[in-house]
Amino acid sequence: MIAARDLRKSFTSREGEVVEAVKGIDIDVRRGEAFGFLGPNGAGKSSTMRMIAAVSPVSGGELRILGMDPAEHGPAIRSRLGVCPQEDTLDNELNVFDNLYIYGRYFGIAKREVRERADELLEFVQLTEKRTAKVEDLSGGMKRRLTIARSLINRPDILLLDEPTTGLDPQARHVLWDRLFRLKQQGVTLVITTHYMDEAEQLCDRLVVMDRGVIAAEGSPLDLIREYSTREVAELRFPVGDHDATAEKIADLGERVEVLPDRILVYSDDGEQVLEQVHERGLRPVATLVRRSTLEDVFLRLTGRTLVD
Incomplete structure (x- = not known):
């Protein structure tokens, strides 16, 4: 067509x-x-x-x-x-x-x-x-x-x-x-x-x-x-200012770790396992969420999170 x-x-x-x-x-x-x-x-x-x-x-x-x-x-x-x-x-x-x-x-x-x-x-x-x-x-x-x-x-x-x-x-x-x-x-x-x-x-x-x-x-x-993301994403929220230091401690828990101003995203095929391993290391997130990867994760990985005018 x-x-x-x-x-x-x-x-x-x-x-x-x-x-x-x-x-x-x-x-x-x-x-x-x-x-x-x-x-x-x-x-x-x-x-x-x-x-x-x-x-x-x-x-x-x-x-x-x-x-x-x-x-x-x-x-x-x-x-x-x-x-x-x-x-x-x-x-x-x-x-x-x-x-x-x-x-x-x-x-x-x-x-x-x-x-x-x-x-x-x-x-x-x-x-x-x-x-x-x-x-x-x-x-x-x-x-x-x-x-x-x-x-x-x-x-x-x-x-x-x-x-x-x-x-x-x-x-x-x-x-x-x-x-x-x-x-x-x-x-x-x-x-x-x-x-x-x-x-x-x-x-x-x-x-x-x-x-x-x-x-x-x-x-x-x-x-x-499947090609650009993982099956699940674990979202971890820690106190403001702790994300960069915390991300270094959990960098090996997923295929990719992304630090945002308000949370850390851990890309993995088993988000619940990521949460268990985070707690085993003595880390206590303020809030957590496990969700499936979406097309938005792919889109942001390919095009970035910076606003384009």
């Missing part, structure tokens, strides 16, 4: 400096899978998504979307894509149904057919009862579901989702996850960017972690956790 080889994207800053946002990446997205892009701000995710959406020209390398070159077949590609942007761009002056109807007409879909599709999609995203409601009267979760419904009006082969659940409460996020899972079951290929690691674990069959314009790692969430 999507194939990229040595894909690059450069642009010129206001100061006249050439900035390389994407520095030669290879991507293969298969039909019917959910493929994710993870990375900190400035990693190149958005630049890559804009090229895949056929709205930003490729600076170098090769990109094929649905077997077509976006430089030559941009309109044909865009007619088969659905795009759910990070920010809702719904028309507040129209009601819920008309937001879908008018958007569908932009694709040249016949009036009768677009009405049928709009009704089907409202039922799919559980907004049938809000058919005549104004957009401004919808909750945040309802607006996101309407935005996804609108992106599906042309029955796309590929759905691009940029931070689909940002700002939603847990209940709304889970409803949206369910809708996206159903789409994948129907054969729609999903391409997702997200900052929520649990979302990536739930939705993505495969993903890439991008950092500074390159791919730092690629694989399924489970494979990445």
